Amino acid sequence: MTNTSSIDLSVVIGFKNWGLNRLELAIRSIRESFGSIKGEVVVSDYGSTEFAETKALVEGLGCKYIYTETDGTWSRSRALNIGFSISEGAVLACTDADMIFTPGTFQRIFEVVSSNPASTVLLECRDLPKEWTDVEVREKGAQWLLFDEISGLRGRWGMGGMVAVHREVVSKVRGLDERMHTYGCEDIDFGERTQRAGNRILWLDEPGIRMFHMWHEPSGPAAEANPNDLKIIDANRYILYNDKSFIRNTTSWLCAEDPGKPLVSVAIATRNRAHLIENSIQSVLAQTVQDFEIIIIDDGSTDNTRDIVLGISDERLRYFRQDGLGIAAARNLATKNARGRYIAVLDDDDIMLPWRLEAQLKSITNGIQGSYGAFVNFDNESGDLTIFNEKNASVTTAFERGGAPGHSTWMIDAAVMRMLPYDETIVSGEDNNLFLRMLRSGFRIVHCGEIVSLRRLHGHQITQNDGNSHVRFAGLNRYFFRFNTASHNVPKIEELGRKMPWVSVRGGKDFENLVRPYLPDHLVRRTVVLDEEISESQLAQIREAAPEVVGVTRFRQTEIISRTIALPHITWSQLHVFAKLGVKHSVKILETESLENKKSLNIVDHEINSFIEESLGSKKNKEQIKLLVIADRLLSSDAFESTSDFDLQRIVYGDQTIHIYASTCDSFSMAIGKAKLLQSLEEVVRVDVFLNDAKSRLLTKVTGK
Amino acid sequence: MKISLVNELNGRFGIVAEAQGYDGALWLRELWLDRRPVAMHQDRIAVAATLAFGRKAANELTLESAISPGTAQAIKNFNSNLSLNVSPVDYNQKRFPEGSNALRVVGDDSSAALANSVEARREMSIRVLRSDRFAGSLMSMESLSISSNAFIFDVNAAEQGEKGFARLAVGVLFAEDLGADTIFYEGTAIPETVRDLLISCGLKTK
Numbered sequence: 001m002t003n004t005s006s007i008d009l010s011v012v013i014g015f016k017n018w019g020l021n022r023l024e025l026a027i028r029s030i031r032e033s034f035g036s037i038k039g040e041v042v043v044s045d046y047g048s049t050e051f052a053e054t055k056a057l058v059e060g061l062g063c064k065y066i067y068t069e070t071d072g073t074w075s076r077s078r079a080l081n082i083g084f085s086i087s088e089g090a091v092l093a094c095t096d097a098d099m100i101f102t103p104g105t106f107q108r109i110f111e112v113v114s115s116n117p118a119s120t121v122l123l124e125c126r127d128l129p130k131e132w133t134d135v136e137v138r139e140k141g142a143q144w145l146l147f148d149e150i151s152g153l154r155g156r157w158g159m160g161g162m163v164a165v166h167r168e169v170v171s172k173v174r175g176l177d178e179r180m181h182t183y184g185c186e187d188i189d190f191g192e193r194t195q196r197a198g199n200r201i202l203w204l205d206e207p208g209i210r211m212f213h214m215w216h217e218p219s220g221p222a223a224e225a226n227p228n229d230l231k232i233i234d235a236n237r238y239i240l241y242n243d244k245s246f247i248r249n250t251t252s253w254l255c256a257e258d259p260g261k262p263l264v265s266v267a268i269a270t271r272n273r274a275h276l277i278e279n280s281i282q283s284v285l286a287q288t289v290q291d292f293e294i295i296i297i298d299d300g301s302t303d304n305t306r307d308i309v310l311g312i313s314d315e316r317l318r319y320f321r322q323d324g325l326g327i328a329a330a331r332n333l334a335t336k337n338a339r340g341r342y343i344a345v346l347d348d349d350d351i352m353l354p355w356r357l358e359a360q361l362k363s364i365t366n367g368i369q370g371s372y373g374a375f376v377n378f379d380n381e382s383g384d385l386t387i388f389n390e391k392n393a394s395v396t397t398a399f400e401r402g403g404a405p406g407h408s409t410w411m412i413d414a415a416v417m418r419m420l421p422y423d424e425t426i427v428s429g430e431d432n433n434l435f436l437r438m439l440r441s442g443f444r445i446v447h448c449g450e451i452v453s454l455r456r457l458h459g460h461q462i463t464q465n466d467g468n469s470h471v472r473f474a475g476l477n478r479y480f481f482r483f484n485t486a487s488h489n490v491p492k493i494e495e496l497g498r499k500m501p502w503v504s505v506r507g508g509k510d511f512e513n514l515v516r517p518y519l520p521d522h523l524v525r526r527t528v529v530l531d532e533e534i535s536e537s538q539l540a541q542i543r544e545a546a547p548e549v550v551g552v553t554r555f556r557q558t559e560i561i562s563r564t565i566a567l568p569h570i571t572w573s574q575l576h577v578f579a580k581l582g583v584k585h586s587v588k589i590l591e592t593e594s595l596e597n598k599k600s601l602n603i604v605d606h607e608i609n610s611f612i613e614e615s616l617g618s619k620k621n622k623e624q625i626k627l628l629v630i631a632d633r634l635l636s637s638d639a640f641e642s643t644s645d646f647d648l649q650r651i652v653y654g655d656q657t658i659h660i661y662a663s664t665c666d667s668f669s670m671a672i673g674k675a676k677l678l679q680s681l682e683e684v685v686r687v688d689v690f691l692n693d694a695k696s697r698l699l700t701k702v703t704g705k
Numbered sequence: 706m707k708i709s710l711v712n713e714l715n716g717r718f719g720i721v722a723e724a725q726g727y728d729g730a731l732w733l734r735e736l737w738l739d740r741r742p743v744a745m746h747q748d749r750i751a752v753a754a755t756l757a758f759g760r761k762a763a764n765e766l767t768l769e770s771a772i773s774p775g776t777a778q779a780i781k782n783f784n785s786n787l788s789l790n791v792s793p794v795d796y797n798q799k800r801f802p803e804g805s806n807a808l809r810v811v812g813d814d815s816s817a818a819l820a821n822s823v824e825a826r827r828e829m830s831i832r833v834l835r836s837d838r839f840a841g842s843l844m845s846m847e848s849l850s851i852s853s854n855a856f857i858f859d860v861n862a863a864e865q866g867e868k869g870f871a872r873l874a875v876g877v878l879f880a881e882d883l884g885a886d887t888i889f890y891e892g893t894a895i896p897e898t899v900r901d902l903l904i905s906c907g908l909k910t911k
Contacts, residue, residue, distance in 0.1 A: 118729055118761075200763040201727035366730035395715055415860055420837050437837035441854040442719075442735045483840035484716035484739045484852070493714050 008037040009110045009164075010089030014079030017048045018097045020057055022134040022214060027061050029100040029142065035107030044083030046070060075181035076160075077190075078254055084170055085255040090114070093164035095211075099125070100137065101162075102144050102210040109164045112204060117166045120191055120199040123211040125161035126151035134214045147212050154213070156203060160187030162211055165194055172197050172341075174263075175255050177239060177248040182229055185236040196246040196366050244365045250289045250358055252582055262316070263291040264357055265340030265414065269330035270296060270348035274303040276456065277348045279520055281312055284346065285576035289357040292344075293318060295334045300324030328422035328430040335417045342370075344411040345431075349456045350375075353518055354579065354587075356452040360411040363448040369438075370412035370445040372405035373452030374505045376515050380458040383523040387511050388455075391500045393435070393445050399485075400494040402478030404435030405445075409452045416443055429473035436481040447503040451515060517587040521571045524589055528575070530565040531584040538581050539565070545577040546570055553652040561649065625671045628688040629661040629678050658685075706762040708754045709769055712741055716841075720754050720874075727763035732860075736871060739852040740842040744881035746802045748776040748906035751791075753874035755780045755902060757858060760867065762789060771795035779905035783898050801907025804886035810869075810876035811891045812856070813838070829883045830891075833872040849879060869893060880908055887911060 011030050015023060027041050041063040045051050047070030058065040068082055080094045091113045093106065105123070112121050128137075128151050154161075173193045180186040195201055249255075250263065266284050270277050277296075284294050296309050298321040309319050322333055335343060344360070346352055360371040372393070377386045390405045391397045398404065410431075420437055422430045438445060485493065507514035517526045534542075543549055546567045554561040570587070578585045629635075629646070646661040665671040668691070675687045707723040718741035724730050736757045747770040759766065759780060766780060766789060777791040809830045832850040842851040858871035869890060876888050888903060889895065889911035895903070900910050 195727075196730045198729045198732060198761075200729040200761065202763070203727075366724070367732060367734050369732070395713070395717075399715065419857060419860060440737075440836045440840070441857055442733055442737050442836075443857075480840055482715070484842075485714070486716060489714040489716075496714075 005088035006038060007040050007088040007090070008114075009034070009039045009091045009093060009106055010042055010084075010087035011039065011106065012042045012044060012080050012083030012087060012092065012094045013097050014076045014083065014094070015043050015045045015048065015054070015097050016074050016079070017050075019134065020054060021138055022216075023054070023097045024057060024061070025134055025137055025142075025214070026095070026097045026099055027058070027063055029102075030095075030106060031061070031063075032103050033101040033105040033107065035104045037107050037110050039106060039110075040064060040087070040089060042066070042083045042087050044068070044079045046075065046079035046082070047072060073181050074183075075178065075186075077176035077178050077180045077186040081175040081178060081249075081254040084167075084175055087167075090167060091164055092167045092170050093162060095162045096160065098134070098214050098216060099161060100142060100212050100214065102208060105209050105211065108206065108209050109162075109204065112202065113164050113166055116200075116202065117168075118199050119165075119202045120169070120194040121164040121202050121204050122156075122159055122191065123162040123204055123209070124156060125154040125158075125211055125213050127154055127213045128215050130215050132215055134216070137214055142212075144210065148210065151212055158187055159191035161213070163187065163191055165199065169194050169197065169199060170255070171261075173246050174249045174253050177243075178252070178254060179239060179248075180236045182232040183236075184233045185240040189240045192240075193246040193248070196244070243362075245362045246366075247361050247364060250291070250361045253291075259315075260339060262293045262340045263361070264289065264293075264342045264344050264411065265334070265338035266292055266294045266344045266346055266352075266357075267331060267334035267338065268294065268296050268346050268348050269299060269327050269334060270301065270305060271299045271324075271327075271330075272301045272303045272305065273348040274301065274305040274308045276458075277305060278308050278312065279572055280346055280348055280350060280352070281309070281317070282572040282576060283350075283352040283354075283518070285312075285314060286354050286572070286579045287352065287357045288354055288579060289361065290580060290582075292316060292357065293338075293340060295337055296320065297322065297330040297334045299327065299330040326424060326427075328424040328426060331430075332421045332424065335414070335421060338414050338417075341414055342411050343414050343417050345407055345409075346453070347408040347455070349458065350408045351454040351456070351518060351520070353450075353452055353454065353515065354575075355450060356409075357411070359448045359450040359452065363446055367444055368446050369416050369443045370410060371448045372409045372411070372445060373448045373450045374503070375406045375409050375453040375455050376451055376511065377455045377457050378519055378523075380456050380520070383516075383519055385512050385515065387451065387505075389502050389505060390447055391497075391502055392447055393439065394500075395439050396493060396497045397500050398436060398439055398497075399482065400497050402432065402436060402474060402481050404432045405447075406453065406455065407431035408455060410435075410445075412438075412445065426473055428469035429477055432474060433477045436477055440481065449503060449505055451505050451507060451511060454515060454518060456520075517589050525568075526570050527566055527568045527588050528570045528578060529586045529588060530567075530578075531586055533563065534565070534581075534583055538583060541581060542567070542577055542583070546574045551652070555650040555652070556648070625665040625668055626690040627663045627665050627671045627674055628690065629663075629684055630686040630688075631659045631661070631681070631683040632685050633657075633683050634659055635661065635681065635683055706758065706765065707767045708751075708758070710745075710750070711735070716740075718742075720750070720757060722754065722758040722761075724761070726765065729761050729763070731758065731761060733854070733857055735854070736858070736874060737836060737854045738875060738878070739836070739840060742878045742882050744802060746881060746906070747772050747795075749802065749877050749881065749908075751776055751780065752902050752906045752908075753877045755783060756870040756874040756877065756899070757855075759784055762786075764788070765790045765792070767792055773799060773905070776902075776905040779902045783902050801886075802881040804881060804884050804907075806883060806885040807887040807889065807911065808876055808880050808883055808885035809889055809891055810873055812869075812872060827884075829885060831876050831879055831883065833875045849883060851875065851879075866896070870899070873899070877903070877906070877908065 030041050043058045043065050045054055045067045051067050055065045064086060066082060066086055084092055091110050109121055176186050176190045293316045296319045298305055300323045363371045374389045393405055422434050426433055548568055550566045552564040552566055646663045649660045651658040671689045675689055678684050679687045706728050707725055709721050711719040711721050717737050719735045719737045721735050722731055751768050751772045771793040774794055777794045780791050781789045806827045806829050811830055811832050813834050830848040833855050834850055834852045835856045836852045836854045839852040853875050855871035855875050859868050862868050880888055887909040895910045903910055
């Protein structure tokens with residue numbers, strides 16, 4: 001969102017079926033309040049049912065108008081972000097269509113923000129009484145002195161009336177949070193995030209500077225009376241009270257993004273890893289956050305690294321070469337060329353897990369300059385996994401060993417990396433050295449609570465091949481870090497560091513299930529299961545990259561319960577398609593085999609497990625024995641004593657259909673008895689017995705027919 | 706904004722700022738030094754804190770110990786916000802710290818040599834070194850070299866005309882220890898708003 005125009009201030013109004021009279025009064029008062037500054041008004045119409053008249057009115061008043069078609073859901077966040085995306089002002093303000101402003105107000109707001117760019121300027125709303133709706137304002141005209149006397153001050157508990165910030169701040173926090181919709185909280189959340197990003201809050205309270213709210217029936221109570229809306233409002237509140245990050249809309253953002261200013265620069269320094277680097281790059285392309293660039297610094301490769309890198313078609317990939325100046329110099333060159341706000345480090349033989357950038361951006365809050373995470377070592381031959389967890393990084397936890405979190409997990413503010421470059425005179429441990437210098441300088445780098453990288457163990461790692469240098473420099477780093485400490489305090493600090501807890505990560509003891517699907521292609525076969533409905537055009541794009549698409553539809557009678565698309569045998573070169581389309585998906589290790597062989601169908605397993613989880617829940621809540629019968633065709637009433645106490649669902653898988661009969665039994669012995677009876681039937685492929693929850697499968701009998 | 710002082714086991718001394726109320730969140734919350742001054746006059750600490758963090762305070766600046774009314778007023782002027790509430794204030798008369806030397810504040814890259822003699826007023830230098838390159842402190846009869854993260858404050862400061870303020874803050878903290886009543890920057894004139902702040906705690910400028 002760089003500004004090259006001459007417009008001083010843009011005022012954006014989010015609008016939907018809100019009344020043209022009101023809108024016109026708001027626009028006219030705003031334009032009159034610009035005074036001597038160059039201002040513009042932008043109306044972002046988000047889903048009005050009839051909009052031709054609105055467009056004519058707005059454009060007739062010399063303002064910008066943008067319309068967005070929606071599914072009917074109102075989102076002030078999205079409306080305003082879309083408005084910001086076409087605004088040209090150096091200062092951006094947002095307000096509502098039921099607000100009017102005294103002359104000169106927006107001129108003053110512009111002056112305050114311009115002279116204090118790190119300020120978020122707010123106006124306290126003054127509510128006009130019932131007698132002054134937009135109708136009366138139109139008929140009798142705005143009477144500012146009278147309004148001052150008869151209006152009531154609303155108080156400083158919301159920020160939605162008017163918020164103004166420098167446009168760089170909107171870019172810094174990435175606008176209003178687009179998860180929020182329907183009603184409530186998006187204004188306060190935005191204001192608070194600008195504060196977390198460094199702006200001080202400035203309630204402008206000067207004589208003659210006024211904003212008045214034209215009376216109308218309140219919308220808040222109506223929204224809160226609807227139970228569906230209550231859930232949404234609660235969800236909005238949850239974000240407001242619990243999400244302490246200040247950068248939002250990381251996975252998608254309705255404001256136009258400047259490709260020249262990505263959010264993250266992923267820096268990969270490489271030398272003669274042509275056989276491995278492609279996988280590393282592919283793992284970045286598959287990130288849930290797509291607003292990045294990848295900077296490859298080739299430190300004098302003599303293999304075909306350059307061809308491999310340039311053979312990957314993505315305009316976000318930038319390749320630079322230097323002639324064997326060493327890894328620290330290579331990383332500094334990456335920093336020098338980085339255009340992103342944050343720099344994420346990735347080693348050229350490692351794999352970035354798809355949620356890494358998203359998780360790390362989420363952990364950036366007040367006074368935090370970077371983030372890191374846990375990593376999992378994997379053996380490139382056997383696929384064996386070992387997790388390496390971390391403590392929260394601080395002078396205290398780093399003190400004893402002078403250690404630093406895994407370098408290939410760092411994401412650091414680019415400003416910090418520019419201030420504190422890697423030491424190019426250090427042969428080994430340059431990452432340790434840098435991290436300790438960052439700690440000494442007071443920077444805060446936090447654990448994001450996730451496993452973020454898979455670190456490849458193979459025969460040509462630096463730490464394996466250059467162990468002596470590593471030990472030598474590690475010692476020197478530690479000595480420097482501890483130099484200013486009186487010797488009698490050393491044991492105290494070491495003891496404190498030892499007592500600090502290890503950070504828990506998502507996945508915990510089951511981390512293998514979480515990360516194994518993302519091992520290299522030669523170690524696993526994976527299937528992607530889409531977790532949401534997609535459009536035909538999205539499906540077409542997916543098919544282009546991954547032709548083998550299997551549709552799995554679950555029916556109860558004729559009612560479709562779920563429709564899943566599964567794509568087996570997905571390789572790393574294909575995974576990025578789902579991320580790029582923004583399609584929610586799960587990656588699983590599943591193998592498919594022929595239905596004719598009547599062997600276990602694991603894609604169907606996924607559906608069956610979903611079915612079991614729905615009926616039993618994933619948590620143990622009460623004693624239940626569930627009997628599941630899987631048949632390749634409907635069980636005939638002759639063959640089957642009674643199907644009336646069974647719940648029947650069908651799964652259509654490709655051109656095959658599986659029938660699932662589910663029944664609850666009073667006891668385990670009853671379930672076993674029925675299972676034995678049913679497995680003898682020709683139509684039956686498999687019988688399962690579950691106790692309590694989908695994870696507790698007591699019995700599986702595959703009939704082999 | 707609340708200001709406090711910290712002495713860490715690893716030898717660092719710091720001025721710590723905690724954003725409150727309408728304050729903008731601070732990118733960096735601590736001004737660290739690898740040595741604690743011996744003399745700790747409250748007005749000098751307040752001025753040092755203000756140079757490092759004061760412009761971010763929105764409505765209140767709360768210090769650990771009471772300062773003189775003159776320093777409180779100078780802080781408000783510096784902040785360009787006369788409604789800023791600075792506290793606590795001690796209205797009892799107090800002397801300024803003693804001193805007769807001139808203290809030159811320099812950074813890592815300074816190479817200027819001092820030429821003191823018995824005839825002229827003594828000039829000391831305080832070399833504020835980058836904490837990512839140097840550790841500890843070193844003194845001679847003409848200079849104090851001390852490692853600090855003051856250099857980081859220049860990142861955002863340069864755009865707002867505040868470059869070097871954090872290094873100047875380090876000089877203010879050590880002025881009394883080094884017997885100085887005058888402080889100046891090598892090669893750069895001190896802005897008027899800063900001059901008034903320094904004068905309020907008994908430090909003249911060149």
